[in-house]
Amino acid sequence: MEFIVASSVGTLTAAGIYLILRLRAFSTILGLALLSYAVNVFLFASGRLAIDLPPILSPYGDASYTDPLPQALVLTAIVISFGMTAVLVMVALGAYLESDDDRIDLPQAPDEDDKTDGEAAQ
Amino acid sequence: MAVNDYSLIIIALLPFIGALIPGVMIRAGRNACAFFTAAPTALSLTMLLLLAPSVMDGQVITAELPWLPQIGLSAAFFLDGLGLMFATMILGVGLLITLYARFYLSGDNPMGQFYTFLLLFQGAMLGIVLSDNILLLLIFWELTSLSSFLLIGYWKHLPEGRQGARMALAVTGSGGLAMIAGMLILGDIVGSYNLTDILAAGETIQASDWYLPALILILIGAFTKSAQFPFHFWLPHAMAAPTPVSAYLHSATMVKAGVFLMARMWPALAGTEAWFYIVTTTGFVTMVLGALIALFKDDLKALLAYSTVSHLGLLTMLLGFGTPMAAVAAVFHTINHLTFKAALFMTAGIVDHEAHTRDIKRLGGLRTLMPVTFAIGMLAALSMAGIPLLNGFLSKEMMLEEASHTSWAGSHLAVPVLATLGALLSVAYSFRFIAHVFLGPVRDDYAHEPHDPSPGLWSAPALLVVLVVVIGIMPSVAEPVVRVAAGAVTGGILPEFHLKLWHGITPALFMSVIAVLGGAALLAAHRPLDRAWIALPRPEAKAMFDRMIGGAAGVAARITQLTHDGAMSRYLAIFVASATVLGYIAWSGGGLPAPTRAPLPVPPVVAVGWVLLLVATGSVVLMHRDRFRALIVIGVIGLTISVGFVYLSAPDLALTQISVETVTIMLLLLALHYMPKVSPIESSVGRRIRDGAIALAAGGGVGALAYMFLLRDIPTISDYHIANSYEGGGGTNVVNVILVDFRGYDTYGEIIVLGIAGLIIYAVMEALLSGPAARKLRNTDYSRDRSRDRHPLMMVIATRVMMPIAVLVGVYIFLRGHNEPGGGFVAGLVVSIALLMQYMASGFAWTQSRQQIEYHSMIGWGVVIASLTGAGAWLAGKPFLTSGYDYFHFPPIEEFELATAMLFDLGVFLTVLGAVMLMLYSLSRIARYAGETVNREPMDYDPSALVRFAREED
Known part of the structure; x- marks a missing residue:
């Protein structure tokens, strides 16, 4: 079981990183989505794995429970990563609509503004 | 003897609180605004003077509030003789400047802003002289740099104002940084950041190996602030500020902060050879050089600026001598310089205000047109020249007396001769101020017909000149203050002295006579000398400074271009790759304990889910260019993960994941509607291989890390939450x-x-x-x-x-x-x-x-x-x-x-x-x-x- 979870985290991380290294905003958003799955599962797994031991207190005597703390952290992390993805999507959409291009890298040609600044500083 | 009195904290904070008022009161008119600026200053001054009698009796008043005791920072204030003298100067001149500025600034200047800056600055200065904790002192020190930046650049529309303000901030700010380092070393040597402790530990400090670095760093801070050579160049450029600012910053406050600091640190740092040679020599060079340049400046304020540089050099030199009597002279001259220099700046401001020019070559003959201004300006300038019956004479005599028996590097002549030269040049430019502005024939080509201003403008300098004359004739009135302040500088050891007009026939008197005669002669020969000076090639400090700043900015820009070229994917690749490498290094450095958990069994259905997840993830990567399809497959991954959460005892997570998944996919679908539906193939095969390698290394690392810790136990704090969930939080869903x-x-x-x-x-x-x-x-x-x-x-x-x-x-x-x-x-x-x-x-x-x-x-x-x-x-x-x-x-x-x-x-x-x-x-x-x-x-x-x-x- 441990290997299943660990290998899934690894695969999701690798896929996410490969996608955020692409040149288009949409691929990067997909990559970040995969990365947030990976991170959430990773954090969740830091409480170690347990089957059929949900952290819901049982009224019948001593029972053992899985670690609730990582779950609480991951719960908010899922919601927040949704919020951040939404902001990112909106910014990417805005950038695309305004510049007609969804590349994430700036064009490599020397910038005119930088040139004049450099001269003024001399 | 220390007395606790919390009114000291109120005194120090009043200007800051008061700084909020002018911005509001300006709506009630300029007079109301000025009045309410003066109110907190006056209140602060009154409270200070109420404490003065006990300080004059030799008591030290302290007040302390803990702030960050962990790092030795507390809001500790103390008031001794030196602090009292400086605080009175800061607040007193502050009041006069408030009055003067009310009449100096015309209606179209934002006066509320001016008074706010002024009070901020005043508060920062007051904080410096009252701090009993060097960390607190550093905070106020930086605050003076910042608030003086605002004041110097007050006329934002003037490029000179902006450049001057920037230069002042760059020079004094970087000096401040050096001082922070020096002070931290000092605190480390003594083991306390309390000023009182540091001053008592002079011997420990001077015996330490770190004494010299600390000394040099602290002195850099003091020298930049007090415009000592080679940092003197910012002060003249700061003259682009409105005259009330120059009068305040360059007579009583900003530039005196450096002198104050040297005086304050005197018991801890002074008396060694290093101190003597660094401080005295710097003071010397500054004094002579400043006076020489002042003589040939045509701008009235520039002349006064360089004369200030020169007098600051004199004070520095006196403190460098390291003898108690020289300290007395320095303290006394600080008071005297304040009175005549503030009056002179204000006079220059009046001339500028009335004649619409400060160019000496376009002035002259103002004696009859502006008799009141002439009287004020003349008395103040004569005091600066060191003419008897005025206070400047007394302290200059004391300086010459001290110089006459100081030897420098074995030479008994160097100090007296150079001191006399400085005094001589000082006489020359003071006389020039009088002669070329007020004396001579009345001209018919003034930029504006000059006449005496309203009393509102001249009453402040007049009051200062009254002090000049009173101290000059009856020096004994200033004696108690000088005694208690000088006592605080030297740490109690004071020679027997009396401030008096006539000391008999002494070497100092001869030097004084030479200075006055020589100065007059120099003025007579000013015209040819001026021509020669102009023809002489001189290094232009501003051009050098600008080149230096330009060079630094160029280097910064090149580094930025090199590292921040706007290629986001490159940053990410570098970031991920280095994080992976760092992770690997960390891992290879430590050992791994044996596994403590047995792996859980894998039922077939989980294996199916796993394969589904891997295939879906692979598909996203392979077909990420087809954006719709990739998005749908991402949904599959999210759902698989939710199911995984259910299986692994996390029902809350499963619920959240599944609902978030739905919303996210909807949102992305909506956004995709307006974006291209396919990503073109742009990166080369080599680049894709590189990215793939980075991704595999990072993913492999993360996966291995997860696998390692999943098989091992660690102590956790979760038991507490499980135990208290029902009792403390009233719920069973932990x-x-x-x-x-x-x-x-x-x-x-x-x-x-x-x-x-x-x-x-x-x-x-x-x-x-x-x-x-x-x-x-x-x-x-x-x-x-x-x-x-x-x-x-x-x-x-x-x-x-x-x-x-x-x-x-x-x-x-x-x-x-x-x-x-x-x-x-x-x-x-x-x-x-x-x-x-x-x-x-x-x-x-x-x-x-x-x-x-x-x-x-x-x-x-x-x-x-x-x-x-x-x-x-x-x-x-x-x-x-x-x-x-x-x-x-x-x-x-x-x-x-x-x-x-x-x-x-x-x-x-x-x-x-x-x-x-x-x-x-x-x-x-x-x-x-x-x-x-x-x-x-x-x-x-x-x-x-x-x-x-x-x-x-x-």
Whole structure:
């Protein structure tokens, strides 16, 4: 079981990183989505794995429970990563609509503004 | 003897509090504004003078409030003789400047701003002279740099003003940085940042190996502030400030801060050879050089600026001598310099104000046109020259006397000769100030017909000149102050001395006579000398400074270009690769304990899920260019993960993940509608291999790390939460209790972040729709992407039926959340999905027009409810967000629980719902611009409606 979870985290991380290294905003958003799955599962797994031991207190005597703390952290992390993805999507959409291009890298040609600044500083 | 008196803290803080007033009072008129600026200063001064008698009796007044005791920083203030003298000067001259500036600044200058800056600066200066903690002193020291920047650059429209302010900030600010280092070393040597402790530990400090670095660093701070060579060049450029600023900064305060610091640190640092050679030599060079340049400056304020540089050099030199008598002379000259130099700056300001020029070559003959100004200016200038019966003479005599028996590097002649030369040049430029401005024939080409100003302008310098004369004739009036201040400088050891006019025939008297005669002769020969000076090649400090700054900026720009070339994917590649390498290094450095957990078994169904996840992830990578398909497959991954959460005992996570997944995919689909549907192939094969290698290395690392820790146990704090969940939080769902109670504050912050994210999206949408993007949206044809059956009958009916059920589920999940899986987060998402289904079925505008809720206010109410619930705990005397609960029983229903945590969860619910809906709302607004039509009917084909409507829809 441990290997299943660990290998899934690894695969999701690798896929996410490969996608955020692409040149288009949409691929990067997909990559970040995969990365947030990976991170959430990773954090969740830091409480170690347990089957059929949900952290819901049982009224019948001593029972053992899985670690609730990582779950609480991951719960908010899922919601927040949704919020951040939404902001990112909106910014990417805005950038695309305004510049007609969804590349994430700036064009490599020397910038005119930088040139004049450099001269003024001399 | 130390006396505790907390009024000292009030004295130090009054100017800062007062700084808030002028900005408000300026609406009541300029006089009211000036009055209310003077009020806190006057109050502070009065309180100070109430403390003065005990200080004059030799007591030290202290007041301390702990601030950050862990790092040795406390708001500790103390008032001894030196502090009293400087504080009185700062506040007294501050009052005069307030008066003078009221009449100097014309109506179109923002006066409220000026007075605010002035009070800020005054407070910072006061803080320096009253601090009993060197860290606190450093804070005030930096504050003077910042506030003087604002004052010098007050005339923002003048390029000289801006450049001067920048230069002053760059020079004094970097000096301040050096001083911070020096002070930290000093504190480290002594083991305390308390000034009183440091001053008492002079011998320890001077014996330390770190003495010299500390000394040099601290002196760099003092020298830059006090404009000592080679840092003197900023001061003349700061003259672009309005004259009241120059009069304040360059007579009584800013530049004296360096002198004050050297005097303050005198018991700890002075008396060694290093101190003598560094301080005396610097003072020397500055004194002579400043005086020489001053003689040839045609701008009145520049002349005074360089004379200030020269006099600061003199003070530095005196402190460098390291003898108690020289310290007495330095203290006395500080007072005298303040009186005549502030008066002279104000005189220059009056001349400028009335004649509309400060160029000496265009002035002259003002004696008869401006008799009052002439009297003030002449007395002050004569005092600067050191003419008897004026206070400048007394301290200059003392300086010459001290110089006459100081030897420098074995030479008995160097110091006296150079001191006399400095005095001689000082006489020359002082005489020039009088002769070339006021004496001579009346001219007929003044820029503006000059005449004496109103008393408002000349009363402040007149008062100072009265002091010049009174101290000059009866030096004994100043003696108690000088005695107690000099006593504080030397740490109590004072030689027997009396300030008096006539010391008999001494070497100093001869030197004085030579200086006066020589100075007069030099003035007589000024015209040819001036021509020679102009012809002489001189290094231009400003050009050198600008080149240096330009060079530094160029290097910074090149580094930025090299590392920040705008290629986001490159940054990410470097970041991921180095994080992986660092992780590997960390791993290879430490050992790995043996596994403590046995692996859990893998049932076949889990293996199937695993394969599904791997295949889906691989597919996303392989077909990420086909954006729609990749998005759908991402949904599969999310669902698989939710199922995994269920299996691994995390029902809350599963619920959240599945609802978030739904909303996220919808959002991405909406956004994709306006973006290209495919990504072109852009990166080369080599680059894809490189990225793949980085990704595999990082993913492999993370996976291996996860596998390693999954097989090992660590101590955890979770047992506490499980044990106290029911007792303390009143819930059996530990995850929910952690969210709303144990870590309620985190959740509180989190919902605020989510709310802000919703608002950001709304704001970006608003900005987009008012910019060029809106035109583009209108002119793009999206109709090809649209379904021909946009609002199908089946979907409309199904969502209508599901709506109440979905809301009910939401309410159920919310209510049971405290004890069973669920809670505000999940409930908010479920209800928002219920609403979203309606939007999808019948179109956004159609649905929107049928509901009355404002999503902005829903976010707001959510945060408000959460805050009020949290604050409610205060009423019960508990900390923020402590929850309370109880059980109730009403006969027909079973016993149930009500907890305040539920109210908090309601806040979470509302914020999540509001934020999600606002995000979707924003994207849908864009759709309207893109030509989305509004349907009048809930569905495209409605068999129950009249045929007429059906036709229209077609």
